[in-house]
Amino acid sequence: MKKTYRYITILLCCIGSIQQSNAQNTNVKNLFKKVAQSYNDKKQYQIDVTYNMHRGLTGNTITESYQGKMVKNNDFSQMMVLNSEILQFPEGQLNIDHTAKIATYIDSKGSSPKNQLLDISSFLDFYDEVKVTEKNGVLVCEMVSNKPDIQNQYGKVILYINKEKYLIEKQELFFSTLIPFVDGNTKKMDYGRLVVHLKHRELESSAAPVLKDYINVLSKQNITLAEQYKGYHLTNQAH
Numbered sequence: 001m002k003k004t005y006r007y008i009t010i011l012l013c014c015i016g017s018i019q020q021s022n023a024q025n026t027n028v029k030n031l032f033k034k035v036a037q038s039y040n041d042k043k044q045y046q047i048d049v050t051y052n053m054h055r056g057l058t059g060n061t062i063t064e065s066y067q068g069k070m071v072k073n074n075d076f077s078q079m080m081v082l083n084s085e086i087l088q089f090p091e092g093q094l095n096i097d098h099t100a101k102i103a104t105y106i107d108s109k110g111s112s113p114k115n116q117l118l119d120i121s122s123f124l125d126f127y128d129e130v131k132v133t134e135k136n137g138v139l140v141c142e143m144v145s146n147k148p149d150i151q152n153q154y155g156k157v158i159l160y161i162n163k164e165k166y167l168i169e170k171q172e173l174f175f176s177t178l179i180p181f182v183d184g185n186t187k188k189m190d191y192g193r194l195v196v197h198l199k200h201r202e203l204e205s206s207a208a209p210v211l212k213d214y215i216n217v218l219s220k221q222n223i224t225l226a227e228q229y230k231g232y233h234l235t236n237q238a239h
Helices: 002-013 022-040
Strands: 044-055 062-073 076-081 084-088 092-097 102-107 129-135 138-144 154-162 168-175 179-183 186-190 192-201 215-217 223-225 233-236
Touching: 022 129, 022 138, 223 233
Parallel strands: 102 233
Antiparallel strands: 044 062, 044 192, 062 076, 076 084, 084 092, 092 102, 129 138, 138 154, 154 168, 168 192, 179 186, 215 223
16 A cells, blocks of 8 residues: 555645636635645744545544655755655755665756645646535535546545634545555455645744755756765756
């Protein structure tokens, strides 16, 4: 099931579209804009993320669980999960797989990248049914796709949004096809869902990392990793 989590980064940054009545469509777009603006207005934050895999479309039995973290500190952002991290600096982006000991550098100087870890305004491609309800101060946005798309492995997504702060508290993602689960010494195919819990809190450190802590950039063609990443392979996509 670990391959499931290759899509987590995409999941948190970009899923889905809503096309229903004009009024409902406008309401959802406005809601997503408010959520994106809520995160964009914050100069600094940290989100502790828990990814729980559940077997079946209902029930609370967890088959796998992973911890992650998202950080925004002014122009710096970081996303960490499964011993991998994505670091965004004003000068460029660095992706590090600590298990495989591989780092990839992507230059973004001059392109003015937006630091938006949770910009869900891009939820506008895959879903054609939507229903928004409210329960105990939480807006529950349920989206369903009736059109199979190889780029989208989730047939239904539910977002739980704090109505007062417009912060995402939880996501539920329902796989549209059967996926393998370990049952004793065998693997069995079943439906599953990924439940993502987000806990917002203050930054652990107010000092933002800088690119030179990770790599040495002499030129676009001459980039090396810092001493702490000795033994890692660096792929330079800056040229």
